[in-house]
Amino acid sequence: MRPTGQGVSKLKGIAAATLLATTLPMAAMAEDGNAIKIGMITTLTGGGAGIGADIRDGFMLAIDQAGNENVEVVIVDDQRQPDLAVQLSDKLIQSDKVDLLTGIIWSNLALAVVPSATAQGKFYVSPNAGPTQLAGRGCHEKYFNVAWQNDNLHEAAGAYTTSAGYQNAFILAPNYPAGQDALTGFKRMYEGELAGELYTRLGQTDYAAEIAQIRASGADSIFFFLPGGMGISFLKQYADSGIDLPVVGPAFSFDQGILQAVGDAALGVKNTSQWSKDIDNPTNKAFVESFEAAFGRLPSLYASQSFDSANLILSALSKADVQDADAFRAALLEADFSSTRGDFEFGNNQHPIQDIYVREVIQEGEVFTNRIVGTSLTDHQDVYASECGL
Amino acid sequence: MSLILLVEQVLNGLQFGVMLFLMAAGLTLIFGVMGLINLAHGSLYMVGAFAAAAVAAWSGSFVLALIASLAAAAAFGALIELTIIRRLYDRDHLDQVLATFALILVFSEATRWVFGSFPLFLDIPDALSGTVMLPGGIQYSLYRLTIIVIGLVVAAALFLLISKTRVGMRIRAGESDREMIGALGVDISVLYTLVFALGAALAGLSGALVGAIQSVEVGMGEPVLILAFVVIVIGGIGSIKGALAGAILVGLTDTLGRTMLPWAFTTFMDASAANTVGSALASMLIYVLMAGVLIFKPNGLFGSA
Known part of the structure; x- marks a missing residue:
């Protein structure tokens, strides 16, 4: 009965994440420290929805563990469609007034969304897609990739x-x-x-x-x-x-x-x-254990990438106000967080240098x-x- | 390109074609008899695959899994025919497309609620795994060979059903004059439910057979649906014979095109470029075939004018 068991634990995971997503806005009223509103665009229906669930769950697990009441996350579903992803990012930026975007899985969607988001002055932290075009001449000071460059x-x-x-x-x-x-x-x-x-x-x-x-x-x-x-x-x-x-x-x-x-x-x-569940460091051990406890399944590399992305954003938030773009960028670039991969460092193009x-x-x-x-x-x-x- | 490789690719094309036929047969029957465009046919394929995966995981028996796929797809087919599809026969095609597209979304999300977002496991039964040696030294997958046989048997059975039995006679009568067969005292609504359930069961069987060598996941039906539509357009809408001919033609064209075109281009281009251009052209080939058939036979190969 493996499939059904997996289905049930999956439902619990969805319920937990939805609960998180809906309760967080109310919690964000407290105004001490630096507040941030994060827009997550990821694939939650159609082909590839399993990866989207991992990205969302890994991210929300880190936010939940930090217990930071000044972080608000809005999660939307791109259905793996570039045109929809662009509409969603415009909506998140213009009507939800998010400070930072994240979550996209597919390179073709990232290429459609990232340049317009950064041009509108928003940060984008990629938990997965790392297309060549955004790593070389098309790199941008507000675009960070926590996963890898595609190659x-x-x-x-x-x-x-x-x-x-x-x-x-x-x-x-x-x-x-x-x-x-x-x-x-x-x-x-x-x-x-x-x-x-x-x-x-x-x-x-x-x-x-x-x-x-x-x-x-x-x-x-x-x-x-x-x-x-x-x-x-x-x-x-x-x-x-x-x-x-x-x-x-x-x-x-x-x-x-x-x-x-x-x-x-x-x-x-x-x-x-770049990640495996048996990388031997305390952060990774705690991540694997808590992810399994929360969602009833082992984490994937996608979940580790979004978990790291959330912790990177949280680390920058503790140092700088997101409204002060230069200071926040410098704080992100320091990558002063404890990664599931052990050492973590950004190169000049704000993509990782890693084993x-x-x-x-x-x-x-x-x-x-x-x-x-x-x-x-x-x-x-x-x-x-x-x-x-x- | 050696002869052995070519024969193996022809077998692969045949297997792909036979699988398409199981999908297209139901689609063409439903369109021919009821005049309905059923976009949700791919969802019934998915239902068959998921039912098979669930029953195989529970019982460990592939035969039970296949029976479950037939039963589940037929049951869901009959259910949606009775509750929703029935109201669409008198509407125009645009309404049908809209409603059956909505059904795709409902089926996909319902499946996700029950089984989760991650693909399920369904494997080839031990008795059919591995390869057999065919005459001429061709090593070929036993399971794919079985799919070819099952597909041809189903095709023969369908042909007999339509041409030799009373139900088949009514189906053919329904195709040519819906009102007259009703006036002659045949309960047309029962016939429609039956045809719809039969088409659904074939789609479900196809999903289960293919699920064992592909991935059982939400949304697996839609790419096949598009190919099945190409098949029935080429074969002639409403014709089982056309569906078989169209399916095998599409299967062979696609498989051989995919392997021969890049190879043919290497004779006058460097390998990497030939590969890119050849692959791109190969993916258009079946649509070129469809356009070609439509130019010379606007009603398809076996379609009636």
């Missing part, structure tokens, strides 16, 4: 594939901006030959044709970036195909939310991530999860930082 985890996968001794990798990703960033990032750090390179359709669910090509290609390993349901489909079909090549991917296809749906098929797969680990999918009792087996890149910064004028 990073793929670069780490490329570096790992090389160091693991694979010489002839077959690589595939969906044909859209983040998919192209993925293959570019992989190839930047991978030194072997390519047995094949494929772009699949975004949202594609049947990979029989691609798997047949992999079988015929003579590859010695496979790298793929297929987030969400696409990755579940690919892994299940790959496991059934009888091909037995090692698979490497970024953490997105092996995050806590989808591993249970993939089952045995993912066991032993190496994937690269990226190699994880392995394992089974703990009934639950599929990841553990760290090595470090792929140390103090890694994205290549676009040098193009940024900040």
Whole structure:
């Protein structure tokens, strides 16, 4: 009865977060210290709603733990649609008068929202999407990314594939901006030959044709970036195909939310991530425990990213008033908070400089999860930082 | 491109086509008999997959899961026909589209309330996992082969049902003259509920079969729905034969296009660019096919004028 049990705990999570979201505005009346109103735009219905739930729950957990009554969060649902996300951000800025925006998962939505939000003088702290365009020449002093630049985890996968001794990798990703960033990032750090390179359709669910090509290609390993349901489909079909090549991917296809749906098929797969639930520091331990206690499931990397985002904002708030934009920006840039990743530091383009680990999918009792087996890149910064004028 | 790879891709195209046929058969019957555009057909596909995943997790039996998918989708189909769809037959297509689109939203959110936002687990049964060696040294997935067989069996059964049985006769009569069959004393409303439930059950079966190799998640039905509409437009609306021909044509075009086009472009472009251009063109191919068919046969391959 696993699905039903998961459903019930999920409902509790939603109820808790909704309660938080509705009670906080009233609590925010107390006017001591610096107050802030945060607008969260994330995906809560349709495909990808599981990631949105993680982003929301991780963020609200940090806000709840801080017990800061001067923080008000307005949560809205973008349904994964860029046009809707733009409307919502305008509404949040103009009628809700928020000081800061956060929450967007998808790069195409971030590209639609972030430039207009920063142009209207609002801060944007990204808990996930890190498109190339906003990291290089398009960087902005009010745009911070707490997660990664899009290429990073793929670069780490490329570096790992090389160091693991694979010489002839077959690589595939969906044909859209983040998919192209993925293959570019992989190839930047991978030194072997390519047995094949494929772009699949975004949202594609049947990979029989691609798997047949992999079988015929003579590859010695496979790298793929297929987030969400696409990755579940690919892994299940790959496991059934009888091909037995090692698979490497970024953490997105092996995050806590989808591993249970993939089952045995993912066991032993190496994937690269800046976070894992077994990173050994007190903040991370407390985060994993409290998240599980509050929502009845293990946190994903998305939840860790939004938890860190909330703590970053809270740390800046304790030092500066958000109305004083220069001081608040300086406070954000200091990144003086305790991260689930351990050390945390911003580069000049306000994207993280961080270690990226190699994880392995394992089974703990009934639950599929990841553990760290090595470090792929140390103090890694994205290549676009040098193009940024900040 | 070797011959073995080509044969394997043809099988893949066939499997994809057969799966599309299960979706398109219900859609085309409902449109042909009742004149209804049912956008919620994809939701019934999702209902089938979720019912199968829930029952498989509870009982561990894939056969029970398949039966549950048929039963759940047919039951929900009959339920929405009796409560909502029934009121739409006399309305114009725009009202039907609006109402059935609303049903998609209701089904999606209701499923999320019951099962949560995260994908469910549904795996291939042990007896059907792994691959078989076909003549000529082709290694092919046993489960996909099973889908092809099930799909062809269902197609044959449907064909017999429509052409040889009394119910089939009434369905055909309903297609050609709705008022006359009512005047002849056939209880048209029972017939409509039956056809709708049958179409829903086929969609549910398709969802459960595919759910085992794809991800069972909210919103999984809509991409398939669009392809199913392409299939019935190509095949001719209302024709089961057309749905089968259209589905296999679309399945083969899509699968072969996806693999052959990028490969064909590498003969005169560098690999990376050929890949990008080829993939982009391949994703348009079935719509080009649809446009081509409509130019020469505006009513589809097997459509009546």
